[in-house]
Amino acid sequence: xxxxxxxxxxxxxxxxxxxxxxxxxxxxxxxxxxxxxxxxxxxxxxxxxxxxxxxxxxxxxxxxxxxxxxxxxxxxxxxxxxxxxxxxxxxxxxxxxxxxxxxxxxxxxxxxxxxxxxxxxxxxxxxxxxxxxxxxxxxxxxxxxxxxxxxxxxxxxxxxxxxxxxxxxxxxxxxxxxxxxxxxxxxxxxxxxxxxxxxxxxxxxxxxxxxxxxxxxxxxxxxxxxxxxxxxxxxxxxxxxxxxxxxxxxxxxxxxxxxxxxxxxxxxx
Numbered sequence: 001x002x003x004x005x006x007x008x009x010x011x012x013x014x015x016x017x018x019x020x021x022x023x024x025x026x027x028x029x030x031x032x033x034x035x036x037x038x039x040x041x042x043x044x045x046x047x048x049x050x051x052x053x054x055x056x057x058x059x060x061x062x063x064x065x066x067x068x069x070x071x072x073x074x075x076x077x078x079x080x081x082x083x084x085x086x087x088x089x090x091x092x093x094x095x096x097x098x099x100x101x102x103x104x105x106x107x108x109x110x111x112x113x114x115x116x117x118x119x120x121x122x123x124x125x126x127x128x129x130x131x132x133x134x135x136x137x138x139x140x141x142x143x144x145x146x147x148x149x150x151x152x153x154x155x156x157x158x159x160x161x162x163x164x165x166x167x168x169x170x171x172x173x174x175x176x177x178x179x180x181x182x183x184x185x186x187x188x189x190x191x192x193x194x195x196x197x198x199x200x201x202x203x204x205x206x207x208x209x210x211x212x213x214x215x216x217x218x219x220x221x222x223x224x225x226x227x228x229x230x231x232x233x234x235x236x237x238x239x240x241x242x243x244x245x246x247x248x249x250x251x252x253x254x255x256x257x258x259x260x261x262x263x264x265x266x267x268x269x
Contacts, residue, residue, distance in 0.1 A: 002029065004144070005148075006035050009059040012039070012040075012052075013077055015044075022066065022151070025122065025151035026151055033050050036052040066148070089112075090113075090141045090144055091103060091107060092148065093115050097168075114131055130158050132164060164264070165262075168260065173260045177256065178211075186200040
């Protein structure tokens with residue numbers, strides 16, 4: 001599938017942090033810089049120096065156009081790609097809240113479209129992306145989108161677009177939850193007498209190390225938790241608070257993820 005991208009070209013509309021992460025992944029997996037056209041009003045020095053076509057027109061019929069602008073900017077940005085609608089160019093969106101119906105209305109009802117939701121660990125090749133498409137994208141379009149997003153991590157196929165807000169809430173926004181966990185653990189350490197520097201070092205290394213262990217292990221997260229927990233020990237005492245059915249982490253996370261999913265639906269309304 002990436003051979004077609006090399007032959008026909010790829011357009012990247014927007015190249016901020018996520019767009020840059022994706023572009024770096026594509027270049028690493030063999031897509032030539034000369035096959036990429038980028039539309040970005042505020043290009044970074046890195047983007048200026050890698051050899052892509054930057055703000056330099058568009059190919060007539062690129063294989064893919066990836067929409068990597070913020071949802072609030074999508075309306076203003078889409079006219080730049082209208083000429084590619086209702087054709088063979090696959091439109092791939094990474095924007096939260098911007099529905100396939102909205103994209104079809106802007107680009108044409110026959111346009112092949114795939115919605116994706118990646119996350120920021122794509123910047124280190126450890127992202128995960130949920131994908132779904134319209135009927136015009138078909139299996140080939142989904143295969144191409146899957147190949148592109150796989151360059152920066154894992155890809156999961158969704159049952160339908162109705163699941164994209166849940167993906168946004170769990171994995172799209174999820175890295176921020178983990179970063180806040182690091183902050184909260186460090187603050188709790190300070191409250192127990194550690195210096196801010198030592199508490200942050202401990203919290204950051206613990207979260208990153210535990211995440212790597214979960215990544216490499218074939219055991220479930222529940223089993224890994226059990227492995228660390230001695231009966232009536234210190235971990236058990238903490239987990240009694242964290243796992244409380246009314247005030248612990250599970251109900252709090254349920255409310256947080258619901259709030260994110262609800263916001264995604266609002267953005268798409």
